[in-house]
Amino acid sequence: MGELDVSAGLASEIGRVFTAITAVVDAGRLRVFTKAIGDDNPLFTSVDAAVKAGYSNITIPPTYLFCLQFLAADDPFEFIHVLGIEADRILHAEQSFSYYAPVAVGDRLTFEPVLTHVEEKKGGALTFLTVTTRISDPNGHQVADSALVVAVRNR
């Protein structure tokens, strides 16, 4: 694919479904995360505190859904590779989450990412891609969704 064709090619990929990922929330891995960011909130570290607050187990920080998906994926950058984009040309531009139900240690979640939007900006110098991920429990109930927007620097 020629470099000038990248954006036009990407627009035709809207609706593309990437590999679904299943992850189980693990207390030890979560502790590595809370230590890395220096978060000692007992709701993220203590079963007793979390249960007293009404959770089934230790709950997760608001951005940890993103990590669960990355940690469990065989290729966390699958969408970039599938779309033929070089990794050093992308920057994370925006991230959003909507939360519908609490998530706790031991929960099993399925992540279903889809390319939902492609938009050129700055006269074609940048292409913005949105990958929206539905996050659901084993009964199929949606617990959250996330949207990742990356900016691709076109040359």
Next chain:
Amino acid sequence: VHRVRNVPRRLSVGDRLFEKTFPPITRTTLALYAGASGDTNQIHLDADVARRAGFPDVFAQGMLVMAYLGSALTDAIEPHALRKFSARFKAITQLGAVLTCTGEIAEILRSEGETRARVTVGARDENGEVKLAGEAVVTIADVEQAP
């Protein structure tokens, strides 16, 4: 049914919900976050890779900055009170940056049968440069209805 506790009460537009400053960002911070988050993009870990991509050195993962913001947010509100959390990454966060995360009440609204607060959130460095700007929506209904 899940019970929500410790959600903010008697909030008014313009109130400062939180302000929290984090330790300076080091190469170790970036390495620990990469391992913890699964984001192993080498541009945040290997200065050679960062230079080849046109950057002077490694820089922080955007999601590390959002994780700090989330941590400041959940110090102030109970995690399950959070309905939405979004951020735009405005500038690269360099090594040594001392980030301060803030949240202010922008609006009190009714939505989906709840009273909610829309909170303007952001992260800036020690020079005041905005690294991340966004908003959070939190429910405040349960507290208001409690005796």
